[in-house]
Amino acid sequence: MTVCFETLLNDVKQKVIGWRRHIHAHPELSFQEQATADYIAAELAAFGHLKLTRLTPNSVVADLQGAHPGPTYALRADIDALPIQEENDEPFCSTVPGVMHACGHDAHAAMLLGAAWVLSQCQADLHGSVRFIFQHAEELPPGGAQELVDLGVLDGVEKIFGLHVLPNFPTGEVGLKEGVFCASTDNFDIVIHGKGGHGSMPHLCIDPVVIGAEVVTSLQNVVSRRLDPLLVPVLTIATFQTGESYNVIPERVRLAGTLRTHNNLVREQVPKLMEQTVAGITAAYGATYEIRWTRGYVNGDNHPDACVIARQVIADTLGQQALKEIAQPMFGGEDFSSYQQKIPGCFLFIGSGNEAIGATYGVHHPRFKLDEEVLQIGVNLHVGFIRQLLMNNA
Numbered sequence: 001m002t003v004c005f006e007t008l009l010n011d012v013k014q015k016v017i018g019w020r021r022h023i024h025a026h027p028e029l030s031f032q033e034q035a036t037a038d039y040i041a042a043e044l045a046a047f048g049h050l051k052l053t054r055l056t057p058n059s060v061v062a063d064l065q066g067a068h069p070g071p072t073y074a075l076r077a078d079i080d081a082l083p084i085q086e087e088n089d090e091p092f093c094s095t096v097p098g099v100m101h102a103c104g105h106d107a108h109a110a111m112l113l114g115a116a117w118v119l120s121q122c123q124a125d126l127h128g129s130v131r132f133i134f135q136h137a138e139e140l141p142p143g144g145a146q147e148l149v150d151l152g153v154l155d156g157v158e159k160i161f162g163l164h165v166l167p168n169f170p171t172g173e174v175g176l177k178e179g180v181f182c183a184s185t186d187n188f189d190i191v192i193h194g195k196g197g198h199g200s201m202p203h204l205c206i207d208p209v210v211i212g213a214e215v216v217t218s219l220q221n222v223v224s225r226r227l228d229p230l231l232v233p234v235l236t237i238a239t240f241q242t243g244e245s246y247n248v249i250p251e252r253v254r255l256a257g258t259l260r261t262h263n264n265l266v267r268e269q270v271p272k273l274m275e276q277t278v279a280g281i282t283a284a285y286g287a288t289y290e291i292r293w294t295r296g297y298v299n300g301d302n303h304p305d306a307c308v309i310a311r312q313v314i315a316d317t318l319g320q321q322a323l324k325e326i327a328q329p330m331f332g333g334e335d336f337s338s339y340q341q342k343i344p345g346c347f348l349f350i351g352s353g354n355e356a357i358g359a360t361y362g363v364h365h366p367r368f369k370l371d372e373e374v375l376q377i378g379v380n381l382h383v384g385f386i387r388q389l390l391m392n393n394a
Contacts, residue, residue, distance in 0.1 A: 005387070008118045009380060015117065016375045019043065020110035021092035027081030027099045027106070030140035033058040036079050036109075040134050043113055047120040050132075055151040058136040059144060064119055066126025066390060073389050074131040074153075074160040075382050076145075076336065077112035078105045078138035087366040102368040104165035104352065109134060111163065111378030118383050128390040131157055141185070141296040143335035149342055159306050160345040161385045162336045163378050167359055169324060169351025171371045174314050174381070176348055177326035178307045183234070183260040184267050185296035185333030190215065190255040190278060193288045199247035209242050211285050212253040215278055216240065222273045233261035233270060234331045260331040262299055299329075300337040303344035310346045313384035318377065324351075348381065350374055 028036050034057045041060045044050050053061040059079075086093050086100040094100045101107075116132045133153060137144035154160070169175055192215065194208030216237050223235045237257040243250030261267045275291055282289045302310075314323045326349070336347045353359055354371035361367045 005118070005122075005383070008121055009376070009383065012114045012117050012379060013376055016110045016114040016379060017372055019113050020106050020370075020372070020375060023079070023106040023109055024101045025092045025095050027094050027096055027101045029083060029099055030080040030137035030144070031058065033080050033136045037134065037136065040079065040109060040113065044116060044132075047117050049120045049123040050116065055148055055153060056136060056144070059148060060134040061148075061153060062116060062132040062134075064116070064123060064126070064130040064132070066128050067124045068127040070126070070128025070390055071158045072129040072131055072156050073386065074133055074157045074339075075112055075115060075385065076133040076135055076160060076162045076339065077108035078135050078144070079109045080105055080137050080139050080144070082139055082364060084364065084366050088369055100366065102365060103139065103363045104368075104370060105138065107165050107352075107370055107375060107378065108163060111375055111382060114375070114379035115382035115386075118379065119386055122391075126386070126390050130386055130390070138335050141294065141335075143297060143338060145335040145338035149338050154339060154342050157343055159303075159309070159389075160339045160343060161306065161310065161382070162345070162347045163381060164334070164347065164349050165352040165370065165374055165378075166349040167351075167353040167362060167368070169349065170353045171351050171373050172318070172322060172377070173324050173351035174318065174322050174348055174377075175324045175326045175351070176302070176307060176310055176314070176346070177329055178302050178304060180262045180299050180301050180329045181326065181347060182300040182329055182334045182337070183262050183331045184264070184299050186259045186267065187294045187296060188257060188259065188271070188274070189292045191252055191290045192255070192282060193252050194249075194285070196249050196251040199249055202249060205249045206285055206287050207249050208253040208287060209250065211282060211287050212240060212242070212255055214281050215255065218277050218281060219274060222270060222277060226273050227266060227269070231261075231263050231266050233259055233263070233266055235259055235270065260333070262329050264299070297333045297335045298337045298341060300334050300347055301340050302346045303340065306344045306346035309385065309388055310348060313381060313388050316388070317380045317384045350377055350381070
């Protein structure tokens with residue numbers, strides 16, 4: 001890096017920590033992030049050279065037009081929190097009961113603010129433009145990414161890059177998976193209607209609890225016996241709801257769960273196989289059923305061309321040893337995939353694990369803790385993308 005960038009990146013360190021701690025202390029749930037977006041917009045407005053747009057009340061888009069003509073690239077951060085009660089004891093813990101930044105989105109927003117501050121100081125050297133996307137509602141389908149895409153946030157953008165902290169890797173490592181890196185995320189509800197009655201006379205009833213139990217077991221045969229083993233998805237029944245009495249057979253049971261897959265054909269095939277299974281079992285007992293699907297995010301798919309850029313930036317910024325090529329995609333979901341359906345993009349996982357400070361709990365855990373050393377790494381990578389793409393001729 002030049003002296004200019006070294007100085008700027010050093011100057012922004014404490015600012016980024018302050019932004020992250022403020023956002024962490026004031027979390028907001030998906031589709032409710034207006035105060036967070038207002039705070040981010042106010043900070044961005046003070047940087048200079050940025051044109052701010054509010055495509056939704058709870059998101060912010062900032063455009064930095066370089067002094068020289070060239071393409072436009074986008075950097076994205078999510079800003080929503082989770083319905084989790086924080087169990088940490090840091091002075092900047094959540095001040096909102098039952099709501100917590102347990103997935104690092106506060107860090108993502110602060111990293112992108114830091115990059116926007118640095119790059120806005122270098123507007124005269126940019127051969128093109130940067131679009132900073134502070135996106136709402138990553139945690140709750142249909143997700144904020146698709147809403148922003150539908151509103152034109154990627155119009156004129158050639159590529160997009162995103163980052164996510166991950167305590168599975170130690171601080172200083174950056175994970176990259178070329179191609180499909182995360183799963184599609186579809187949820188389902190199954191209601192089985194039987195015939196209730198007294199527990200002492202089951203022969204006069206159609207017991208939906210027994211039927212539901214058989215459905216739970218049999219649905220696992222869909223993934224273990226009816227699909228190619230090389231394409232097996234994750235099918236989880238996470239909810240089994242029924243009556244509350246000791247001696248009353250209920251009228252119905254509700255099963256709910258999620259389907260995660262890395263293959264679009266499997267994504268379409270499994271719901272049909274599940275319905276065949278549920279239909280057969282309920283018919284055998286004289287019961288009826290309903291199935292309702294809620295489509296979630298599509299597969300995240302890192303484009304090879306964007307991965308080439310990301311690998312070079314990681315090597316230039318952190319050293320080649322920092323790059324960790326991820327062998328297998330994860331079954332978690334990420335709505336960054338909505339951007340990748342539109343333009344090439346790359347999504348990286350930045351290690352944030354640090355046993356010495358207790359930053360070992362996974363994302364979505366009430367004791368999730370961030371190693372704040374990762375903040376500067378995120379800023380450096382964001383800035384590195386733009387230096388690589390828009391400042392080679394500066």
